[in-house]
Amino acid sequence: MQLGLIGLGRMGGNMRDRIRAAGHEVVGYDHHPENSDVANLAELVSKLAAPRVVWTMVPAGKITEDAINELAGLLEPGDIIIDGGNSKFTDDGPRAERLKPKGIHYLDVGVSGGVWGKDNGYALMVGGEADVVAKVQPIFDALKPAGEFGFAHAGTHGAGHYAKMIHNGIEYGMMQAYGEGYEILIASELVHNVPAVIKSWREGSVVKSWLLDLLDRALDEDPTLSGLKGYVDDTGEGRWTVDEAIRLAVPAHVLAASIFNRFESRQDDSPAMKAVAALRQQFGGHAVKR
Numbered sequence: 170m171q172l173g174l175i176g177l178g179r180m181g182g183n184m185r186d187r188i189r190a191a192g193h194e195v196v197g198y199d200h201h202p203e204n205s206d207v208a209n210l211a212e213l214v215s216k217l218a219a220p221r222v223v224w225t226m227v228p229a230g231k232i233t234e235d236a237i238n239e240l241a242g243l244l245e246p247g248d249i250i251i252d253g254g255n256s257k258f259t260d261d262g263p264r265a266e267r268l269k270p271k272g273i274h275y276l277d278v279g280v281s282g283g284v285w286g287k288d289n290g291y292a293l294m295v296g297g298e299a300d301v302v303a304k305v306q307p308i309f310d311a312l313k314p315a316g317e318f319g320f321a322h323a324g325t326h327g328a329g330h331y332a333k334m335i336h337n338g339i340e341y342g343m344m345q346a347y348g349e350g351y352e353i354l355i356a357s358e359l360v361h362n363v364p365a366v367i368k369s370w371r372e373g374s375v376v377k378s379w380l381l382d383l384l385d386r387a388l389d390e391d392p393t394l395s396g397l398k399g400y401v402d403d404t405g406e407g408r409w410t411v412d413e414a415i416r417l418a419v420p421a422h423v424l425a426a427s428i429f430n431r432f433e434s435r436q437d438d439s440p441a442m443k444a445v446a447a448l449r450q451q452f453g454g455h456a457v458k459r
């Protein structure tokens with residue numbers, strides 16, 4: 170089948186290759202002309218036969234919103250727009266409603282797999298109507314991993330991005346757990362070969378995982394991680410996960426702590442801990458560092 174794909178960066182570019190390798194036709198647009206198959210969205214739409222399927226794979230927020238609004242002006246009744254970026258799930262219902270009067274269908278898809286997805290496949294979590302999902306299934310089948318798992322029609326509009334948000338919340342927590350275990354290991358007087366310990370967990374252990382494999386890979390490249398600063402950004406999914414935990418009154422200690430750890434990683438000196446040190450000095454005369 171044919172697919173229009175907007176955004177050919179680290180994710181979209183590899184997805185184009187994987188979908189093409191499965192025998193489908195992909196017309197890709199990217200704002201970097203050297204990556205793009207067409208000059209603009211109007212040309213992309215003109216190269217697709219109706220009913221068209223166009224997938225956006227661009228950063229969440231204004232860039233995605235602008236792309237979908239432009240597409241809405243170019244597509245026809247019966248066409249399908251898919252947002253595969255990390256949009257907030259609350260964007261999806263209103264978007265589907267806005268497109269409905271034009272007869273344009275909408276699906277939100279959480280896509281996991283990172284730069285490895287081209288070879289390993291992408292886990293896909295889809296939100297939208299079942300008959301629309303069915304029309305795009307050949308593309309989902311091309312993207313998903315070869316095995317039994319890796320695809321879910323999670324529910325109605327927003328469910329795909331909701332599932333991806335929780336996936337990323339878990340990702341934060343798992344990474345934080347590995348990071349903290351790693352820090353205790355390197356602080357210990359007993360363990361002298363931390364990379365070897367990490368490697369030993371990759372097979373047979375209870376904590377083996379792809380993230381652990383990637384930590385091992387990072388340590389192979391830089392055994393003490395001395396080439397990196399302990400500074401970690403975020404792009405929203407962890408915050409939204411915690412917002413949801415609070416809205417639903419779900420205790421989510423690990424996920425909440427892991428986003429706060431990222432905030433802490435960006436501080437040179439903690440105002441909160443300065444206040445604690447000052448208070449301890451005030452009430453107990455305890456020494457402070459200046």
Ligand SMILES: O=C(CO)[C@H](O)[C@H](O)COP(=O)(O)O
Pocket residue numbers: 255281282283337340402403404405406407
């Ligand atoms: O979706 C992803 C992985 O699953 C992206 O890599 C995402 O950017 C990770 O979230 P954050 O940038 O907040 O760490």
